[in-house]
Amino acid sequence: MIFSKTAISLVCVLLLLSVFMANLLKIIATDHNFYAENQSEGANFTSYLGEKYGKINDSPHNLIWFLQISDIHISIFRDPGRISQFQQFCDSTVKKIKPHIVLATGDLTDAKAKDNLGSSQVKTEWVYYYNIIKESGVTEHTTWLDIRGNHDNFNIRTLNAQENYFRNYSVQGSTNSRSYVHIVKHNGVSVAFLGIDACPEPGLRRPFNFIGILDAQEQQVIQRLKTVAESNADHIVWFGHYPTSCILPLQQDSEKIDVRQFMGNTKGSQVYVCGHLHSMGGMVPRMYTKHKKGYLELELGDWKDNRMFRLAAIDHGLFSFVDQKHNTWPLVLVTNPKHARFTLPGREPLQLMPQSSHIRILAFSDVKMESVKISFDNISWMKCKGTNKPLFVCLWLPHVFKAGVHKLYVSAVDEMGRKTDVEHLFSLDGSVVPFEIIPRILLMLDAGVVFQALFGTLIMINVLPLVILRLQKRPPKYRRKYGRQILRRVWLLSKIDRVFYPIVLYAIYLPLGPWAVGELIDGYIGAIFAWGILIKGSFIPEPFTYMYGSVQLMFVQIPLIVVLAHCLETRLFCQNIRSYQRLLKNLPFIFILSIQLLLAYFFWLEYGTLSFMFGPLRTWSVALSILLWYKTLTLPPELCRYLTRLNETPS
Template identity: 70%
Template sequence: MPFSKTAIYLLCVLLLLSIFVTNLLNSIATDHSYSENQREGENFTKYLADKYGRITDAKENLIWFMQISDIHLSIFRDPGRISQFQQFCDNTVKKIKPAIVLATGDLTDAKAKDNLGSSQVKTEWIYYHNIIKESRVTEETVWLDIRGNHDNFNIRTLNSQENFFRNFSVQGKTYPKSYVHYEEKNGVRVAFIGIDACPEPGLRRPFNFVGILDSQEQQQIRTLQAEANAKADHIVWFGHYPTSCILSLDTGTEKLDLRTLIGDSKGSQVYVCGHLHTMAGRVPKMYTRHRKGYMEIELGDWKDNRMYRLAAIDHGIFSFVDQKHNTWPLVLVTNPKHAKYTLPGREPLQLIPDSTHLRILAFSDVNIDTVQISFDKISWMNCKQSEGPLYVCQWLPHLFLRDINYLYVTVSDELGKEAFVEHPFSMDGSTLNFDIMARILLMLDARVVFQAIFGSLLLMNVLPLVYLRWQRQPPTCRRRLTRYVLRSLWLLSKIDKIYYPIVLYAVYVPLGPWAVGELIDGHVGVVFAWGILIKGTFLPEPFTYMYGGVQLLFIQIPLIFVLSHTLQKRLYSSYSRGLKRLIENLPFIMLLSVQLLLAYFFWLEYGSLAFIFGPLRTWSVLLSVALWYKILTLSPDYCRKLVHLNEHTPS
């Protein structure tokens, strides 16, 4: 029995979909990372195990540090960001006493009062500088800050006077870009490598979302990595952008693959970052383990959520917990290791089954009263304080050698505040899965994703009309609404003066310039789908694809349906006046309002020149109006021809 065309099309779609899903799952797989470097990993973890020895109740071989990200200090909105950041430096850091504090970018907001314009605001940087200085937090710990994309808005060059990071940050005067800091405490040697992927020049928003590593910065990072491999047992990488949002330029020599470079460092355990703000709370635990075996963990923002992170390396084993500001007590279990976050081949997990004590870091803004642990929530044992925030309790690890087990911890302070922690662990290699959305966001390449979305929307914009134009009759369908839509689109595709402008616009979008304007104060640039030309430099900023995708999704594709609906009304409805005529054209009026709003936002972002010379946003308004007007003014003869064409097609 021969297959129908519909069945063949469906099979093709299913085949393409299955290939896509297979490739996606393979790209975000986290369960086979250790096998890539198994022999090297075994040798390294044996070295760490021999160095640190047995895990007991002593404070040696333990170091802890903190991270804060996306602070967004602003003089225009939410003054609590400033006052509570002051509390963080004055109280929280001094209570926890970390060896290091990592401030991973977007230190200031750098957005105008209208929330659309963007430029460096000196007063915001003065707030940042004064809070750190007046709190004397740098006398208590080492403060390692680095730039984020907001700290790079509207910056012509690294040495321009608008780059306030140089003068008002802690590390900016010494390290304006990527750098390394070494810390040795309690017998643990750690290299903290900061990655500054801010492009030069730094454009105003929104075309400043993806980090770019040029040839000079790629070479600098390679040098830092080689040096850290020789000097430290552990490497903690930090930066603002997730690795999925960092693009390495092709320099003609060997292009840097940041994920591979991090993975090839034997001591690399984690890359910590910010930038994605937990996707507005939709992915609160954005953590994953990469193919090379190290973890990447994005920290929720300080801006809206007031989050910070405590992390520790205890006998070579990395642990962390994310906490909301002013939530006490703070609890971090360092032994046994959390089952989800184990790093085979990068930490001496073999020390856990042979350990004599459970180890817990507990902090509060007042004295800790009790720390208790249980394995069944029935029998509770008291932990004793070893030294400082370290609490320990003897245990029998041989009772938990199989499967996932659970440790329960309760901590209370002298004011009666309590914290409860459920801590899964395993010693036979059993693990828990990472959230799939976290893996997608951190393990895919943002550029490829943006291009795929843009390309798909572009095809959706033009292929249906092209297909329908070549059909002698509209596709049949049982559903009345679907049949109505298909017939309307089919009729629309037959009008040359509508069809060709839509198709030509779709061809223009990926090729022609979208806007010509002052992308940086004093410098005119040209925006294309595939990048931006400014100051004689080409920036392959992939976020342009998402920006164009918004235009296609919310303007161009709806426009086609609105025009086809208007055409049906034009052909089969009698001429109406007043309110009825307004209601009939309401879909187009609403669409035009959205289009004008987007053009207005673009004017606020990049000024009058970009608004006037803006084919993507401004000129498309004129195109929409022209096409709509063309349908409303079709000649009666042409209308009769279309009606005749429609009526002589099978129902």
């Protein structure tokens, strides 16, 4: 049987797509049985925790809770509500909830210029942060653990630079300038809060400060902190600014060590909490996953625009959490039975849930709580007893729910009549609730690899079609009329040496040559390449450069080929049109040129005049586009006749 080229191409595409999907699903799989692979170790550890904590009843013991806030972005140029409501959070919310720890996971200040593109540390913003915490007295009621984010590292030459205001205006900066561990032993629970500072050194201005980097020195620090944590605590809560998908692999003895493996191989690891991605502008509000090593990663929505914070608790070794919008009361967290989606076999004593005598709920409000009720059918309700507020308990019969996933309904009302209803899924036999797929992709893929793959794909799209079409002697065949016209135009364009070679050579240059040379940090000249950045005699492997170059390819270079092909048609077949019609024919190029000029202008605001002048990626490409457009519209008559004859060649 003879197969058509289209059928063979379709089969190849489907085969590649199936391989890609299989690999993707393998990477983001959350059903990996960590407990089965580490059964002996996990059983011993959870057995130890079970014996230590004993039966879950109505006692307030063996319970600790803490808060997280992230991406505050205190700014003197925009949204004063960030500052005033953050002050309210410190003055009121923290004091009402009375957590043992508050984690502030980076981007404490905005560090962006008034034009929203330039970036540098603004001392006034740090003074606001410092004064709010000091004047609120929040550190007298709880332990405040803050850590740097990428915005807190913009335009900082060294860790000891004067501009590194984190050292002097944060709570932890004077004693813990980078990664550190804090041990809490309270109410029968011992927890190590281990903060990871993955900010690169030196800290570039935006946007090339998106990916976290743990160098060899910081890796050694974290290794020591890990040993301290394992020796002094039963539970480890990791915290930092960057999600693990945005942290480059560690280097140890010339071998790459994945930070996820590093955390997962630590005894007692339960969760890594972070920020940075801002819940993708609020589009992915529940960015949670469980890694193959059996611990959770939870990205928290930002304070900047969404005013989110997180309440988390460890109750008899069981980790639970809820994300809440500021000034939304009552705040309710069910700690037993814990949510079925977030169970951690081998890392927490899940065997205590089916043996428990009471349902346990934390309920907070800025006024007195009136009542907390529970139901399993949303019809008949049982009132919970407030034994030691904020803990509310209620007797239950867990053996009734021994198989499958069940729903627990909670209704909490405060004395102002405000009501919060919670639908809580739980299981006692190991039945799980799956994680959403988009959060798994965002947290479990490697952002650097994705950026690099996208850039490489776009380079090939920019080059290969032109090369293939140039080698073809006849116009390409295509069934649909509009697609056939575009292919024929690009085919003709590929035959013009003065256009073909500059486009192809420019695309080949992008992965190899410098994109810009300029003052990337105040007082320091550096060079930006696709594969990283050279500055101060050091190399920063910043993968976000690939994404930056992908924008140029996607929105400028690839559309430019189609636009030039359209301009070629104007040159060959539209000689006798009127001037306004000729202008309309050139509108697509004017649009592409406008995008280029805008991108070049943004680059000038980000990195200054020197980078703008010596910038092949943004600035010089504008001149190249104008030159190619001019050459296309001013082809010599003999070349026009040659192309006209080619166009008349049958497909």
